[in-house]
Amino acid sequence: MSDPKKLFIKTYGCQMNVYDSERMAEALGGQGYVETQSAEDADMILLNTCHIREKAAEKVYSELGRFKGLKAAKPDLKIGVAGCVAQAEGEEIMRRQPLVDLVVGPQSYHRLPELEAKARAGEKALDTDFPEEDKFEKLKGRPKAKRGPTAFLTVQEGCDKFCAFCVVPYTRGAEVSRPADRILREANELVERGVREITLLGQNVNAYHGAGPNGDMTLAGLIWELDKIDGLERIRFTTSHPNDMTDDLIEAHGTCAKLMPYLHLPVQAGSDKILKRMNRSHTADSYLRLVERIRAARPDILMSGDFIVGFPEETEADFQATLDLVEEIRYGYAYSFKYSTRPGTPAAERAQVDPAEADDRLQRLQAVITRHQREIQDSMVGREVSVLFEKPGRLPGQMVGKSEYLHAVHVQAPGLSTGQIARVRIVASGPNSLAGEPV
Ligand code: 5AD
Ligand code: SF4
Secondary structure (H helix, E strand, O other), X not given: OOOOXXXXXXXXXXXXXXXXXXXXXXXXXXXXXXXXXXXHHOOXXXXXXXXXXXXXXXXXXXXXXXXXXXXXXXXXXXXXEEHHHHHHHHHHHHHHOOOOOEEEOHHHHHHHHHHHXXXXXXXXXXXXXXXXXXXXXXXXXXXXXXOOOEXXXXXXXXXXXXXXXXXXXXXXXXXXXXXXXXXXXXXXXXXXXXXXXXXXXXXXXXXXXXXXOOEEOOHHHHHHHHHOOOOOOEEEEEOOOHHHOOHHHHHHHHXXXXXXXXXXXOOEOOOHHHHHHOOOOOOHHHHHHHHHHHHHXXXXXXXXXXXXXXXXXXXXXXXXXXXXXXXXXXXXXXXEEEOOOOOOOHHHHOOOOOHHHHHHXXXXXXXXXXXXXXXXXXXXXXXXXXXXXEEEOOOOOEEEEEEOOOOEEEEEOOOOOOOOEEEEEXXXXXXXXXXXXXX
């Protein structure tokens, strides 16, 4: 047998892309590829791109430019662009950068083997359609032999919300939920391979409504089905929209022991005027009341969120409303971004906030978020948490894992192993992680 061809995938952006990259590697495994960590070794380079924020396309072009020398040295090297930039600007990329042999949008990854063969034959291969077939069902390759105790599992893709700043409804398309039986089958396979924690993924994961045995199932229904899998110890999901936080899901946070007390629930802004212009269809007050209900069900839940500052027409008073909301919620983690224009989205046409002003707001918001994050992390000291160990730490005899609240925890103790869950008392809070001792 000839040597396996080597595949280098560079992944940008969200966890959905991380998951997709794994599936693409598996699909190309069937074509005789093994993964490599170095572009220099590769026979095929795939950039799995993200289009959500600033200068996505420019970054892709500059990354591609760096492969010029590699391709000159190895004419057989194939270069592909996948992900949301491929979806949005694939044809343009093919025109502008002759190095690119293959372009594939997120809905067409199951066609990757055909596209690869076409590229190998010296043709340009492009697929950015939104086909009817189920890409997940068709994306069956060789599962990776080695895996950690945590895994992502995509249950839903796309979005119908059309927030005025966001490209997702255009690049990932309309919302589609995978049927429950396929998700459960995949979850069982993961658990058989040693996975103990599954994070359900979707751009709008709590809008999940996949076909189940008795009609459509909600995300809570799916979580309760996963709850029955022996050996699966932890369930998480991301990303949720406030308007899809149904009663059964809130209740599950209070009653399902495997559902971790962590919720990523982006609000984006605290001013009702801005929320309206963002087309978010919730208010600051409805969000605050929603979080109150979630905390009533699960008092220790750690909230996480996303924010955009400098959205068109945001005034200082609007921004103050965002700071007020953050003070009220106190996020354990939050991601904040300066608004950046995405061509083709409604907000792109509107009057922009002065960039220096937006920078200043971003810094002020991040200062508050960082303070809360710090306080919440520090408040874990003295508490007992359960830690799922994911890998050895840097020191001998040390293991690193995650608590229920997704804090990284270092534990120095002999006999701990990857995949094990142990009760740990937190003894110190460092810059990016906690230190604990087994109880
Ligand atoms: N500008 C800045 N941030 C954005 N996000 C999405 N689109 C934009 C944009 N045009 C942020 C939102 C979203 C997160 C994934 O990225 O906060 O929740
Ligand atoms: Fe984008 Fe809004 Fe959909 Fe989230 S809910 S993916 S921000 S359009």
